[in-house]
């Protein structure tokens with residue numbers, strides 16, 4: 093059955109390494125017969141959660157007007173969520189994390205709208221290239237989110253050794269991303 097895949101990117105860089113990973117992954121997703129949408133948190137600012145606990149009190153997940161209003165309907169129709177981020181300080185970027193924090197609204201017992209996401213993927217680019225060191229923080233966060241939400245992890249693709257935007261083209265990681273996309 094065709095799945096709706098939502099790719100949440102975290103980089104503030106145009107044509108950056110993680111953005112290219114997302115493009116390649118989406119090519120694979122489409123080749124497998126699924127549909128894909130992208131939401132770039134780096135270009136559609138989302139305010140951090142303020143813990144006001146007023147979620148849904150104005151008929152929308154968050155009462156504060158920001159670009160989460162555009163993201164919300166995309167989240168609500170997605171079957172698969174892809175976290176695609178550069179490694180910043182051993183974790184995801186603040187831009188992406190702000191979007192993740194607002195998933196809180198959907199977890200509230202009285203939320204009028206729930207998410208139907210059942211699967212997730214992690215795509216990441218970084219300068220560091222120590223699979224068991226540099227990525228530990230990001231992987232732990234991603235796995236904890238997946239476990240908590242009972243989402244099945246469909247793969248983690250970690251592309252190390254890339255600093256400059258576009259450098260990832262010289263590695264084999266875009267091909268790997270395309271192949272991972274196909275496996276959905």
Ligand SMILES: Cc1cc2nc3c(=O)[nH]c(=O)nc-3n(C[C@H](O)[C@H](O)[C@H](O)COP(=O)(O)O)c2cc1C
Pocket residue numbers: 103104105107108109110111177178179180181182183217218219220221226254255256257258
């Ligand atoms: C604020 C900042 C923090 C970073 N932190 C890390 C880090 O902890 N580990 C690492 O290996 N690379 C780190 N990097 C390097 C980026 O992960 C790397 O340049 C990556 O390829 C950027 O991806 P992008 O082109 O998709 O933005 C950092 C870069 C910036 C700007």
